[in-house]
Amino acid sequence: xxxxxxxxxxxxxxxxxxxxxxxxxxxxxxxxxxxxxxxxxxxxxxxxxxxxxxxxxxxxxxxxxxxxxxxxxxxxxxxxxxxxxxxxxxxxxxxxxxxxxxxxxxxxxxxxxxxxxxxxxxxxxxxxxxxxxxxxxxxxxxxxxxxxxxxxxxxxxxxxxxxxxxxxxxxxxxxxxxxxxxxxxxxxxxxxxxxxxxxxxxxxxxxxxxxxxxxxxxxxxxxxxxxxxxxxxxxxxxxxxxxxxxxxxxxxxxxxx
Amino acid sequence: xxxxxxxxxxxxxxxxxxxxxxxxxxxxxxxxxxxxxxxxxxxxxxxxxxxxxxxxxxxxxxxxxxxxxxxxxxxxxxxxxxxxxxxxxxxxxxxxxxxxxxxxxxxxxxxxxxxxxxxxxxxxxxxxxxxxxxxxxxxxxxxxxxxxxxxxxxxxxxxxxxxxxxxxxxxxxxxxxxxxxxxxxxxxxxxxxxxxxxxxxxxxxxxxxxxxxxxxxxxxxxxxxxxxxxxxxxxxxxxxxxxxxxxxxxxxxxxxx
DNA sequence: GGCGTCTTTCACTTGCATTCATAATATTTC
DNA sequence: GAAATATTATGAATGCAAGTGAAAGACGCC
Numbered sequence: 154x155x156x157x158x159x160x161x162x163x164x165x166x167x168x169x170x171x172x173x174x175x176x177x178x179x180x181x182x183x184x185x186x187x188x189x190x191x192x193x194x195x196x197x198x199x200x201x202x203x204x205x206x207x208x209x210x211x212x213x214x215x216x217x218x219x220x221x222x223x224x225x226x227x228x229x230x231x232x233x234x235x236x237x238x239x240x241x242x243x244x245x246x247x248x249x250x251x252x253x254x255x256x257x258x259x260x261x262x263x264x265x266x267x268x269x270x271x272x273x274x275x276x277x278x279x280x281x282x283x284x285x286x287x288x289x290x291x292x293x294x295x296x297x298x299x300x301x302x303x304x305x306x307x308x309x310x311x312x313x314x315x316x317x318x319x320x321x322x323x324x325x326x327x328x329x330x331x332x333x334x335x336x337x338x339x340x341x342x343x344x345x346x347x348x349x350x351x352x353x354x355x356x357x358x359x360x361x362x363x364x365x366x367x368x369x370x371x372x373x374x375x376x377x378x379x380x381x382x383x384x385x386x387x388x389x390x391x392x393x394x395x396x397x398x399x400x401x402x403x404x405x406x407x408x409x410x
Numbered sequence: 411x412x413x414x415x416x417x418x419x420x421x422x423x424x425x426x427x428x429x430x431x432x433x434x435x436x437x438x439x440x441x442x443x444x445x446x447x448x449x450x451x452x453x454x455x456x457x458x459x460x461x462x463x464x465x466x467x468x469x470x471x472x473x474x475x476x477x478x479x480x481x482x483x484x485x486x487x488x489x490x491x492x493x494x495x496x497x498x499x500x501x502x503x504x505x506x507x508x509x510x511x512x513x514x515x516x517x518x519x520x521x522x523x524x525x526x527x528x529x530x531x532x533x534x535x536x537x538x539x540x541x542x543x544x545x546x547x548x549x550x551x552x553x554x555x556x557x558x559x560x561x562x563x564x565x566x567x568x569x570x571x572x573x574x575x576x577x578x579x580x581x582x583x584x585x586x587x588x589x590x591x592x593x594x595x596x597x598x599x600x601x602x603x604x605x606x607x608x609x610x611x612x613x614x615x616x617x618x619x620x621x622x623x624x625x626x627x628x629x630x631x632x633x634x635x636x637x638x639x640x641x642x643x644x645x646x647x648x649x650x651x652x653x654x655x656x657x658x659x660x661x662x663x664x665x666x667x
Numbered sequence: 668g669g670c671g672t673c674t675t676t677c678a679c680t681t682g683c684a685t686t687c688a689t690a691a692t693a694t695t696t697c
Numbered sequence: 698g699a700a701a702t703a704t705t706a707t708g709a710a711t712g713c714a715a716g717t718g719a720a721a722g723a724c725g726c727c
Contacts (some may be wrong), residue, residue, distance in 0.1 A: 156683065157462040158429075175705075190706065196688055206692060206705065235440040285560075286543050292562040299559025300567075303542075305549035310557075314575060405554040413673060432715080442675055445717065463682065463715060 154182060160192050164201055167211045174208040190313035205208050208268045220251045233365040234264075243387050244328055250274045252325040255353045256284050258309030259330030261363045263287070270294065278324060280310040280349060297322075299349070299354060307344070316352045327357035329378065331364050333371035336399050339380045340364070341373030351376045361385040366392040366409075380405065411439065417449050421458055421627055424468045431465040456648050457490060457624040469624060472589045473516040473602040475540050475564050493622045493646035498522045500644050500667040501585055501620050507531045509582045512610045513541050515566030516587030518620045520544070527551065535581060537567040537606055556578075556606070564601065573609045582616035586635065588621050590628035593656050596637045597621070598630030607634045618642040623649035623666075637662065 159182055166173050177195070179186040193209045196202050202209040241264035248254060256262050258281035266284035269277060273293035279285055280299040284320055288296050301315030329350055331340035340362055354360050360382055366389050386400060386407045397407045416439055423430055432450070436443040445631045448651060452464045453459050459466040498521035507533055513519050515538035523541035526534060530550035536542055537556040545553050558572030586607055588597035597619055611617050611653045617639055643657060654664045 155462050155464055157467075170474060185685060186705080187686085187707090191684085194707095204706095215520075282539075282542060282546055282555075285539060289539055289560055289562065289565050296559050296560040297571075298539075298555065298560065298567065300555050300571070303546055303553035303555065305546065305553075308546050314557070318571060318575065441673095443715085444676085444717090445674055448674090452719095461716095 156192070157186075160196060163192060163196065167202055167209070172208055175269050189243055201292045201303070233367060233389075234389070236365045237261045237264050239266050239389060239410045240365065240387050243408060244361060244363055245269060245272070247326060247385070248272065248357075252276070253323070254278070255319075255324045255327040255405045256281060257327070257329040257350055257353060258284070258307050261330045261365070265328050265363065278319070278322065280315055282308045282310070291358065304344075311346060316349050318351050319349075319356055322356050324353075324357045326359045326361060327353050328361050328363055329353065331362060331368060331373070331377055333368050333373040334362070334386070335370065335372050336362060336380070336396075336403075338372060338376055340377045340383070342375050342377050345375055346368055346377060347377050351382070354378055354382045359384045361387060363387050365389050369393065369396050412451070416441075417453060418601040418627065420449060420453065424459055424466070425628060429465055429467045433464070457493075457622065464556060472630075473518060473587045473621070473625075474601075475515065475517050475520055475538070475566070477630050488513050489610050490622050490624065493648070494518045494521050494620075496667045497622065497644050498525050499619050500665060501618060502526060502529070504583060504616075504618060504642070505529065505532065509533070510580070511535070512576075512581045512584040512614055513538065514584070514607055514610060515541070515564050518587045518622070519585050522585050522620065535576070535579065537572050539565045539567070561601075568603060568606055576606075576609050576613055578614050581610075581614045583616045584610050585618050585620055586610065588619060588625060588634055589630040590625050591619070591621055591643070592627065592629050592652075593630060593637065593660075595633055597634045597640070599634050600630045602632055604632060604634050608639070611635055611639045612632060616641045618644060620644050622646050626650065 163173060163178065175186050175189050178189045193202065193204055197204050197209070200212065203212055237260065240261055244265050245268040248269070253276040254269065256266060256277055256279040262281065263284050264289045269275065270288050270291045273291070276295040276297065277288055278297040278299070279288070282303065285296060285298050288294055299310050299315040299318045301310040301312045301318070304311050329340070332343050333341040335341065360378070362383050362385070364386070364393070369388070369392055380403055383405050386405055388407065388409055390409045392409050397409070400407045420430060420435065432443050432446050435446045450459065450461055454461050454466070460469055494517065497518060498507065501522050502525040505526070510533040511526065513523060513534055513536040520538065520541050523544040526532065527545050527548045530548070533552040533554065534545050535554040535556070536545070539560065542553060544556050545551055556567050556572040556575045558567040558569045558575070561568050586597070589600045590598040592598065617635070619640050619642070621643070626645070626649055637660055640662050643662055645664070645666055647666045649666050654666070657664045
């Protein structure tokens, strides 16, 4: 056993347990404590660990998220972000361990991804490149992505291939976003060709629409899903109370947070 | 036994056991320790091993995707990244406007994505989540992603669904990375189940392997592609000239940059 | 023989781990 | 809470193993 091997092992030990002790290491490698201390001092200089009296502890740094922060800065994501965050927090309450979740593209669903990444033992299927990237940080989450061609405006995948990749899948819950909601037309969008949402709805046991209050009474050009496909709508408290009555009459649970 | 033969054997020894000792090698080859040290110094310059007091250890640069921060932390990877960048620059020279490009996962191919994103009017098909994210910045690039389940270690998609999504596709060029290359076994990897690469190779008119010189003569556990599938190999100038002859004899164009 | 490559010898430097003395930091005790 | 005691840290000095560079020798090759 040479010096660099020993140091490498100390790093690995630190990854297993979060602390190591000088006296333990000294016995383990049969070298003097002084030697261990020089090792630890060296590794501290390299930024691998922090020293404390009698031992050392692991440094955990998580700077990689920065690039996603930049993404959030895009102004369309900035609007109503506080409301959307509350909606996302409420949405993940619907999820339990072991669930298979389908996540549509959109700014609110992206925030849901940021909450979902904190969980474990769930399966997420998404057509959103951004959400996929966020979720890929957690190896306790099984991640499936719909293939197909990228729609740059929304950084999501659509088209025949994307829809085909949902074939034979059965999910517990679908989170779907939209640009507008209306008692007659259901949830709508200004972008064309969001037929994938209806495919998603067909394979999910429970459909949850997430949209902030500004979307109510607004009508997009394209129908994404008719109201009868929805089970739950989560929105913010600024929503007009008349909508709550209207939707609950149709058997949809409207949650305002 | 001449010098280069001995050095080749040292590399092979390192692939078997992960470390070698100067005194052992000195006895084994009946040369002075000084000679062995010069051998090891030379091989270190080539990026095949790292020296430590009394011996040397194998460099494990399995071509997994790491963030640049991680790469910079381990200074032993630093010299590879310069070579890999040059390789990536050379690789994109093979691309012309209108091309349909398949991009495998891996750190070198990720650097190719960073070059490709500067182009326009190309189509890129990839199974790498990271590369997809990089390429999604440019709306002049048509981006197709292979669906399927995510392999967290490499942030890429593999399995049946990923392979099926290549069905019916015809591409002009494939860029494929690897952990090792060998005249007998072709290109290999330490990770299991990279069968998608051969599917990619089957639908591409031209197959370009990108790997730095340290991968030559090294053998991964799993065969990715046999040599007869390759058209071009791009590597760095530290590659042993004997490989150039060997591969060109088999009709493969080896470019060293 | 003259040239180049490889290898060795030799003097010197660097790196690693130990001991010992001293300083800093916990812990105990009153 | 402060003094006494025990534990841990640091720095300098030492010895030894290993590494380096320069010069000289060995070997093969026109």
